[in-house]
Amino acid sequence: MKLNFSQVTKSFGDLNVIKQFDTSIADGEIVALVGPSGCGKSTLLHMLAGLQQPSSGSLTADGDSVAEPSPERTLVFQEHALYPWMTLRDNVSLALEFQDQPRKESLVEAEKWLARVQLSGFEDYYPHQVSGGMRQRCALARAFIARPKVLLLDEPFGALDALTRMTLQSVLKDLIEEERPTVVLVTHDVDEALYLADRVMVFSQRPATVLKEVELGHIPKTHDLSAFADVRREVLNLLGIDTEQHEPKDYQGEMA
Numbered sequence: 423m424k425l426n427f428s429q430v431t432k433s434f435g436d437l438n439v440i441k442q443f444d445t446s447i448a449d450g451e452i453v454a455l456v457g458p459s460g461c462g463k464s465t466l467l468h469m470l471a472g473l474q475q476p477s478s479g480s481l482t483a484d485g486d487s488v489a490e491p492s493p494e495r496t497l498v499f500q501e502h503a504l505y506p507w508m509t510l511r512d513n514v515s516l517a518l519e520f521q522d523q524p525r526k527e528s529l530v531e532a533e534k535w536l537a538r539v540q541l542s543g544f545e546d547y548y549p550h551q552v553s554g555g556m557r558q559r560c561a562l563a564r565a566f567i568a569r570p571k572v573l574l575l576d577e578p579f580g581a582l583d584a585l586t587r588m589t590l591q592s593v594l595k596d597l598i599e600e601e602r603p604t605v606v607l608v609t610h611d612v613d614e615a616l617y618l619a620d621r622v623m624v625f626s627q628r629p630a631t632v633l634k635e636v637e638l639g640h641i642p643k644t645h646d647l648s649a650f651a652d653v654r655r656e657v658l659n660l661l662g663i664d665t666e667q668h669e670p671k672d673y674q675g676e677m678a
C-alpha cells in the first residue's frame with residue numbers, strides 16, 4: 423500500500439508538532455523515523471493509523487484519504503500490547519475474530535503464527551507468565567496474522583534488553599521479508615533503523631522537519647553494520663551524539 427503525505431502540518435492547540443511534511447512511501451518500502459524525543463514521530467504514526475487527523479495538508483493510503491483506523495493499517499506499541507486476561511493463543515486469534523473470521527479457524531491460524539515466532543508450546547500461557555521478549559513475539563504474531571498492508575511500529579522493542587532486542591529485530595525482518603507489508607518504524611535506536619529500513623528519515627526538534635533522508639535500498643543486511651559506519655556516524659551527529667575521538671584530558675594540572 424502506497425502512503426503519501428502532502429504538506430502535512432499538525433498542531434495541538436498552540437503546540438506546532440509537524441511542519442509541512444511531504445513524503446511518499448512506496449508499496450512494500452520500509453521507512454524508519456528517528457529524531458529527538460517529543461519531536462512528533464509518534465504523531466506521524468498516529469496520523470497514518472487514522473487515530474489523529476492532520477491540521478492541514480493531506481495524507482492518503484493508495485490514494486484514499488486516511489480518515490479513520492483500518493485493519494489494513496496495524497499499529498504495534500512498545501508494551502501493554504497484549505490483553506493480560508487472555509492466553510497468547512486468544513490474544514493472537516482475536517485479531518482475526520475482530521475481522522469476523524470464525525473463532526475455530528482463527529484459533530488454528532493463531533497456533534500457526536505462534537509457531538512462526540517460535541512460541542509453540544506456550545499457546546495456553548498468559549502474558550505475565552512469559553518473558554518480555556516472548557510477549558513482543560506474540561505481539562508480532564498478532565500484528566501479522568491479519569496480513570496488514572501497512573505495519574506501523576512505535577518503538578516495538580524499546581522495553582527489551584539489547585540482546586533480546588536484536589533477536590526480535592531478526593524475527594521481525596524475516597516476517598517483513600515474507601509478508602512484504604509497507605512498514606513505518608519509529609525508533610530511538612539508530613542501529614535498529616539501519617538494520618531494518620530501506621530508508622531512514624532524521625527529524626529535527628519540534629516542530630519536526632526532515633534534516634536528512636538516507637536511502638539504504640532493499641539490500642540484505644546482518645547485525646554487523648560496519649558497512650554503514652559512515653551513515654551511522656552522520657545520523658548520530660545529526661541527533662547531537664558526538665562520535666569524534668578526543669585526546670584524553672590531562673588532569674595533572676588540576677590536581678596540583
Ligand SMILES: Nc1ncnc2c1ncn2[C@@H]1O[C@H](COP(=O)(O)OP(=O)(O)OP(=O)(O)O)[C@@H](O)[C@H]1O
Nearest residue numbers: 434437439457458459460461462463464465466628
Ligand atoms: N493528543 C495530544 N494532545 C496534546 N499534545 C500532544 C498529543 N499527542 C502528542 N502531543 C505532543 O506532541 C509532541 C510530540 O509528541 P510525539 O509523541 O509525537 O513525539 P515523539 O517524537 O514520538 O516522542 P518520543 O520519541 O519521546 O516518543 C509532544 O510534545 C507531545 O506532548
